[in-house]
Amino acid sequence: xxxxxxxxxxxxxxxxxxxxxxxxxxxxxxxxxxxxxxxxxxxxxxxxxxxxxxxxxxxxxxxxxxxxxxxxxxxxxxxxxxxxxxxxxxxxxxxxxxxxxxxxxxxxxxxxxxxxxxxxxxxxxxxxxxxxxxxxxxxxxxxxxxxxxxxxxxxxxxxxxxxxxxxxxxxxxxxxxxxxxxxxxxxxxxxxxxxxxxxxxxxxxxxxxxxxxxxxxxxxxxxxxxxxxxxxxxxxxxxxxxxxxxxxxxxxxxxxxxxxxxxxxxxxxxxxxxxxxxxxxxxxxxxxxxxxxxxxxxxxxxxxxxxxxxxxxxxxxxxxxxx
Amino acid sequence: xxxxxxxxxxxxxxxxxxxxxxxxxxxxxxxxxxxxxxxxxxxxxxxxxxxxxxxxxxxxxxxxxxxxxxxxxxxxxxxxxxxxxxxxxxxxxxxxxxxxxxxxxxxxxxxxxxxxxxxxxxxxxxxxxxxxxxxxxxxxxxxxxxxxxxxxxxxxxxxxxxxxxxxxxxxxxxxxxxxxxxxxxxxxxxxxxxxxxxxxxxxxxxxxxxxxxxxxxxxxxxxxxxxxxxxxxxxxxxxxxxxxxxxxxxxxxxxxxxxxxxxxxxxxxxxxxxxxxxxxxxxxxxxxxxxxxxxxxxxxxxxxxxxxxxxxxxxxxxxxxxx
Numbered sequence: 001x002x003x004x005x006x007x008x009x010x011x012x013x014x015x016x017x018x019x020x021x022x023x024x025x026x027x028x029x030x031x032x033x034x035x036x037x038x039x040x041x042x043x044x045x046x047x048x049x050x051x052x053x054x055x056x057x058x059x060x061x062x063x064x065x066x067x068x069x070x071x072x073x074x075x076x077x078x079x080x081x082x083x084x085x086x087x088x089x090x091x092x093x094x095x096x097x098x099x100x101x102x103x104x105x106x107x108x109x110x111x112x113x114x115x116x117x118x119x120x121x122x123x124x125x126x127x128x129x130x131x132x133x134x135x136x137x138x139x140x141x142x143x144x145x146x147x148x149x150x151x152x153x154x155x156x157x158x159x160x161x162x163x164x165x166x167x168x169x170x171x172x173x174x175x176x177x178x179x180x181x182x183x184x185x186x187x188x189x190x191x192x193x194x195x196x197x198x199x200x201x202x203x204x205x206x207x208x209x210x211x212x213x214x215x216x217x218x219x220x221x222x223x224x225x226x227x228x229x230x231x232x233x234x235x236x237x238x239x240x241x242x243x244x245x246x247x248x249x250x251x252x253x254x255x256x257x258x259x260x261x262x263x264x265x266x267x268x269x270x271x272x273x274x275x276x277x278x279x280x281x282x283x284x285x286x287x288x289x290x291x292x293x294x295x296x297x298x299x300x301x302x303x304x305x306x307x308x309x310x311x312x313x314x315x316x317x318x319x320x321x322x323x
Numbered sequence: 324x325x326x327x328x329x330x331x332x333x334x335x336x337x338x339x340x341x342x343x344x345x346x347x348x349x350x351x352x353x354x355x356x357x358x359x360x361x362x363x364x365x366x367x368x369x370x371x372x373x374x375x376x377x378x379x380x381x382x383x384x385x386x387x388x389x390x391x392x393x394x395x396x397x398x399x400x401x402x403x404x405x406x407x408x409x410x411x412x413x414x415x416x417x418x419x420x421x422x423x424x425x426x427x428x429x430x431x432x433x434x435x436x437x438x439x440x441x442x443x444x445x446x447x448x449x450x451x452x453x454x455x456x457x458x459x460x461x462x463x464x465x466x467x468x469x470x471x472x473x474x475x476x477x478x479x480x481x482x483x484x485x486x487x488x489x490x491x492x493x494x495x496x497x498x499x500x501x502x503x504x505x506x507x508x509x510x511x512x513x514x515x516x517x518x519x520x521x522x523x524x525x526x527x528x529x530x531x532x533x534x535x536x537x538x539x540x541x542x543x544x545x546x547x548x549x550x551x552x553x554x555x556x557x558x559x560x561x562x563x564x565x566x567x568x569x570x571x572x573x574x575x576x577x578x579x580x581x582x583x584x585x586x587x588x589x590x591x592x593x594x595x596x597x598x599x600x601x602x603x604x605x606x607x608x609x610x611x612x613x614x615x616x617x618x619x620x621x622x623x624x625x626x627x628x629x630x631x632x633x634x635x636x637x638x639x640x641x642x643x644x645x646x
Contacts, residue, residue: 090486094425094479098479102417127562137462138462139460139461139462139463140462140478141562141563142478142482143485143562144482145482145486148478148479148481148482149479149482151478152475152476152478152479153475155463155465155471155474155475155478156417156421156471156472156475158471159465159467159468159471159472162466163413163468239450239464239466240464
């Protein structure tokens with residue numbers, strides 16, 4: 001089988017590619033070819049199958065068509081401009097998040113067999129705030145351009161799926177922690193930073209209170225969900241192709257309790273009304289009833305998330321930051 | 324004030340233009356110029372203000388920019404490819420219903436003052452079926468391309484509104500009856516035909532049972548809603564700019580009861596499983612609680628709908644059909 005990862009050079013795309021390389025196949029079938037597509041040519045990947053690495057523009061139908069050749073069985077569409085960037089640059093977000101998705105539909109409908117498409121939507125497409133426990137039927141009323149573009153893309157992909165151009169599963173990802181790298185200007189940056197920075201021996205600010213709750217998942221669990229979505233029976237979904245996966249609702253205090261006292265002491269309270277205002281609008285928890293019935297594995301607790309970061313990313317993060 | 328009607332040559336666009344011409348102003352302010360824009364140049368309109376009539380492509384940013392000049396206060400965006408046509412021709416529906424809306428956003432954001440935009444979305448963006456009484460919080464899970472494109476357009480317009488590019492009200496129109504003209508291949512054609520054809524003395528088939536319920540409004544009431552949306556205070560809407568207006572939930576039997584016995588005898592039961600299957604998925608009723616609080620007038624009963632058709636459209640329909 002041929003598989004394509006759009007956004008194959010990104011944080012989650014790379015982890016997904018590495019998992020496919022380690023497993024060599026999907027759903028008991030060998031992988032004949034993997035295409036990694038991103039704005040810059042993705043890094044080489046050691047794998048027991050051929051790997052094509054393409055640089056291109058996801059908003060270009062011609063570029064995406066090259067990345068999704070005839071015979072492609074699964075397309076993982078992870079290419080996105082994330083929340084802070086889409087808010088800062090409306091046109092860039094529309095180009096990548098909306099028109100990029102339209103290019104994916106165009107590429108898929110040209111194939112002789114409609115491919116399975118895994119689309120990463122986001123919890124940012126919902127409102128609700130700290131008191132929310134959103135049911136599966138919750139309406140998406142996004143308060144940011146990223147969420148609006150993702151929700152619109154879900155609708156258009158679902159229609160293409162209903163028409164038989166592709167076979168969709170959209171996963172509305174929680175905040176993924178622990179992200180490697182450095183603190184950045186994303187409002188959610190602190191959710192990873194309050195775990196990552198102390199593990200690196202560095203101080204880090206906490207802009208919200210310890211009772212602040214957030215809906216999270218680990219990169220490992222996100223990849224589990226992608227792979228499940230790639231092989232699951234989609235008939236039970238009907239025309240409703242959006243899934244709220246079973247993440248973990250956790251408070252900042254619960255996250256900090258997983259650190260050692262010395263690590264914990266590196267997290268300094270620095271209330272920031274602007275950040276608290278933005279992240280305070282995100283829903284803190286989902287019921288995720290449907291996803292559990294559909295076989296999506298629930299996110300394990302904070303200790304497992306921390307252990308995964310130590311095993312998978314801590315050494316590389318140290319190296320990247322010259323430590 | 325300058326006003327633009329995109330889709331100004333269509334059934335509802337024409338009625339809206341005639342109402343503006345009759346009233347001469349909006350919200351107590353005189354109309355300085357009205358632009359009617361459609362694929363074909365709209366027919367002349369007698370009005371106490373200058374009327375520009377433009378032919379163009381709503382998916383062309385340049386064409387729409389000409390239709391929305393600097394100083395435009397209100398844009399009525401009614402231009403659409405309707406349900407049956409968008410289902411038959413995916414590319415046409417995407418072009419007009421999605422890319423047309425993107426062109427409207429582009430035109431509005433170039434103005435020095437963000438204009439009020441009235442967007443006509445549709446009940447077709449919902450599912451639910453005959454047993455549904457949809458609350459205002461109901462999620463849009465469209466089972467047709469027209470509904471998917473309308474729901475996606477709502478999201479993108481609402482985001483543009485949140486960002487201050489325009490000031491949006493989206494109205495999810497019920498099935499509009501009584502439409503003039505002839506029976507056509509739209510699945511909902513019979514909802515108008517079972518009233519219109521008997522008034523013309525013609526037989527007409529009824530593809531569903533008399534207990535079939537449908538959510539309707541009259542063209543007059545739709546225009547009332549457009550005008551209210553054009554002048555209302557949008558602050559109470561917050562970022563949620565979609566309104567389910569207070570239409571009328573009515574059964575086919577209740578509709579037929581408004582006819583005389585001789586007219587009633589012209590409606591012949593001809594069950595059609597295909598049509599029943601399509602229209603059976605549409606929600607039969609909405610709570611419309613929010614819209615009533617926001618001042619949208621409720622739809623009156625079937626006798627008022629029939630009276631409006633007799634007054635406004637019956638003679639013209641006879642003439643058009645050579646009767």
